[in-house]
Amino acid sequence: MTNREKLSDLLLDIFLLEPEEFSFDLTREDVETWDSLAVVSVAVGVKETFGYHFTPEEATGVVRVQDIIDLLENKGISFAD
Amino acid sequence: MSQFLEQPPYAKRDDAAFLAEMNALSAHHLNGCEAYERIWPDTGTVECLEDLPWLHVGVFKHLDLRTAVDGSKHVRTLLSSATSSGVSSRIALDTRSSAYQSQSTLAVLKDFIGDDQQPLCILDSASALRGGRQISARIAAAMSLKPLASQLYFLLEDSNDPSSLKWPELLEAIDGHDAFMVYGFTWMLWLAWVEQVFPDDVVKALAGKRITFVHSGGWKKLEAQKVSPATFDAKLKEDLDPASQVMDFYGLVEQVGMIFPLCPCGYRTAPAWADVLVRDPVSGACLDEDVGQLQLMNTISWGAPYHNVLTEDLGRLVPGACSCGRAGTVFELIGRIPKSEVRGCANV
Secondary structure: OOHHHHHHHHHHHHHOOOHHHOOOOOEHHHOOOOOHHHHHHHHHHHHHHHOOOOOHHHHHHOOEHHHHHHHHHHOOOOOOO | OOHHHHOOOOOOOOHHHHHHHHHHHHHHHHHHOHHHHHHOOOOOOOOOHHHOOOEEOOHHHHOOOOOOOOOOOEEEEEEOOOOOOOOOOEEEEEHHHHHHHHHHHHHHHHHHHOOOOEEEEEOOOHHHHOOOOEEEHHHHHHHOOHHHEEEEEEOEOOOOOHHHEOHHHHHHHHOOOOEEEEEEEHHHHHHHHHOOOOOHHHHHHHOOOEEEEEEEEOOHHHHHHOOOHHHHHHHHHOOOOOOOEEEEEEOOHHHOOOOEEOOOOOOEEOOOOEEEEEEOOOOOOEOOOOOEEEEEEEOOOOOOOOOEEEEEEEEEEEOOOOOOOOOOOEEEEEEEOOOOOOOOEEOO
């Protein structure tokens, strides 16, 4: 499974989306269930899936799916696959 | 927005302004929640807190109450702990109240344990975060501490198994930190943290650390162990930094956002945006000092009429101000009404 697939699976589960509703362009405004609980779930899910622990600032600063990818790529986790 | 959220939680407040906010909130729910209006038809402004319309906690097990007004958005449902009847209360959470509820719990927590950000270890499993649109009472309580957390660590593999502690996760939380917080339901904290034999490397890593233990949910599930609060606190703090502390707070999902920590005097004080009445369980009359049924009210619940709730918990009002210096209505929580359902709230 590629890192993009791992991330999309994680976010589908957290945001309660159907696969056809998901895209890597999603923003917090697009997703009704992207609330404060989802912010925590994303941080915890990222740690479990990719082994990186977001700082509180990073976790709350994520407003686009692309932000998660950017943060992880900066930590050496590639999404080029 | 409640004007009271903008002031310190235990500052003296304008009681007339509080009554006015409660009247306005009741009118909001009567206008926006048909079921509530059916229960309290023809209700107008009242002159004292005891005359405000209220709901018994049991109503939330049977009715899906929500107040719909322009712009309101209910995203998730908060579920109470499992009860002996197997039916949970369901509280519809709206985005507006959620913001107030976070503000409320944070202000109270800061007053009791300060505002230092520390790693927060939660005695629950990370999978409990993924309950779809439903949130468990335990996760909701743990999340109230989140603003004080620099990192979150979910310590259990299985939410209901105290022996499923993840030692590497705990060691990671301890590593490099002299102080951190641990949250769990009262029974879980005892069973997972005190009754378990910790591996030697964990015992060594924990020695001398300053831990703030925060627990809620009540003592009923520990009846068999016959654990007194003093023993509970002493056991938790054994071999730790003497500045370690234990905070026991009372709260229920039907009053989400409201937490009532136990102060050193053994009492609890309602913050400025909340109040407490005690009613005779038979006559319903309000009691000044006698033991009766606790009724909790607040000005921060806009998404459904859980702003004024008669609980199944017993308590009494304590006259005057508490010696701890906090202003507000002071009360003592005594326990559950006999034969009421056992669950994780005030099963003292």
